[in-house]
Amino acid sequence: MTEWLERHVPKMVLAPSFAAILVFVYGFIAWTAWVSLTRSRLLPKYEIEGLIQYERLFASPRFDTAMVNLFIFGTLFIIISMVLGLLIAILLDQKIRTEGVLRTIYLYPMALSMIVTGTAWKWIMNPGLGIEKMVRDWGFENFSFDWVIDPDMAIYAVVIAGVWQASGFVMALFLAGLRSVDGEIIKAAQVDGIPNWRIYSAIIIPSMAPIFLSAFIVLAHLAIKSFDLVIALTGGGPGYATDLPATYMYAMAFSRGDIGQAASSAMVMMAVVFAIIVPYLYSELRTKHD
């Protein structure tokens, strides 16, 4: 009896969550894929019509802008957050006195919701209220910082707010990574008279490769799903200059009664996520196998 229980209890405990994930994640992915092949407008319809929604999607200049924005935002957000996070982590790693306080200060933005970050930065970057006005009031009349209202630069304003929010978190990840490197190796290198920057670039950072991967995966999915940051910061504007696939999908599903378009853009978003996650999973599974 106990043997039977030992064998079956874990399965029974896992079964409900397994079933729930099967229905609510994979089931709904399948449903969305189905709807994306129909001509659904206001309400979902189920007669398959082929790839019409995808043709419309790729012909739409707005979705084009959204994908380009995702690329710009994703790349800059991930790279800058990682570089900045690593830099702060290395500086904090110099055994300074107030590390605890500083670490908390840098990590705190992560505790805010993206809506708060977006709204705060909207005001900070508003030319009539924020930085531009402040610097002009100091007497620099020609100073200009109007990225949020410039359609060509607005997406970079979103990057600034995103980086501000996420780099502290990346710093915490890297700091943990730096601390986990074996102190003996570092001491040995110091005894050999190797300069500090060489110790970091040749010993510590290479040994942190898994941390880079985790940070990348976390930031990548934050970038692809980011929605609230754009909604709060620019509302997708000026025009639709800062639209991302997620805001496009929302507009189609909830404002325009075009569920087919929303479903097809959701599928494209999922494909982008898969393109990033699948190689990661593949490498993970393979190393386990060896």
Added chain:
Amino acid sequence: MKTSVFAAVSAIALTCAMPAVAEPQAEVLHWWTSGGEAKSVAVLQQEFADNGGTWTDMPVAGGGGDAAMTALRARVLSGNAPTAVQLKGPAIQEWYEEGVLADISAVAEAEGWADVLPASIAGHMMCEGTWCAAPVNVHRIDWIWGNADVLSANGIAMPTTWDEFNAAADKLAAAGITPLAHGGQAWQDATVFEAVALGILGADGFKKAFVDLDMDTLKSAEMVAVFDQMRKMRGYVDDNFSGRDWNLATAMVMNGEAAFQIMGDWAKGEFLAAGKVPGEDFLCASVPGDGFLYNVDSFAMFNVDGDDKKAGQDLLSKLIVGKNFQKVFNLNKGSIPARVDVALDEFDSCAHLSAKDMNESSDNGSLLPSYAHGMALRGAQSGAITDVVTAHFNSDMSSADAVNMLADAVANSM
């Protein structure tokens, strides 16, 4: 006195029309939740209760009705539609095509709606020849609001042509006043755009372009001129306009920071709430050009089971188009009654102008649905047009490119 006679008549009509057993029930889904709007709905709620009905309020705020539409979709899909839903424009026919709207022709014919509603507005309330919705009000979109002091100080009258507007705006800009108060949100860009389009394309051209989606008109030289004027308008807006709410833009006109605003007549509510007097502190005029762009709020009745709910729908439809509600509601909301036979004594001068223009334009065929406010086109098409309008307004795109993009976007949205 008039009111009580009307109430008495409707009470008698009611007792005759309704089976005695069914007590009218109505669950009403709407998104009128802000101050003045909520007050307006309370009027209807009270009247419904006075006639023996039970009102179940289902207000869903947020997103200019987006949240309410999401709630509606969930209710309809689960087979439990609300009795009446605030819906407007082609969305009524879109829901009708899903097979979920009820027929209220009996009430409409008994009340003679066809005789008291302007024909083009009545058209929105009909689904394949049957009445399926009841109109509440008429908002005019193509208004231009002006600050009286600023204009008289600069010797400017309300413009009657776009050239006059441009000349006035240049003069104001030279005097250091923002000519046009505007908020850079897509729907506000679209509101200005359709006002300009009505002026330049004329009523026929507007109808061809934004009701019939005629490709030749969308690609015409006149449409290029519309975008040219939009580029000029962009120059008359202050630098800080991105994302500004419409009521803040109205406040700029009120304070004299800006001279004009192009906005629907809900802007009047802001002026009145600030204690400004029409004709003295602020001026209202239709934008240059002939025609009248309307945005009509209405309630559509959904298929429901049970005599009590059906009785509720009949009573509600009847009250909504009733003279008393049309008057009280629109006094609160700043719009004008949809039916043309309501006495306008208590309304202000802007509303009188609106009603006069509505009747005239209804007679000469220039009473047209607003595309920017979802009256002329379905969501996908109007959204596609707005995308182009706002992209052009917020960039340095050329008018010719904008016109090509407009035609492509409309074709792609079908």
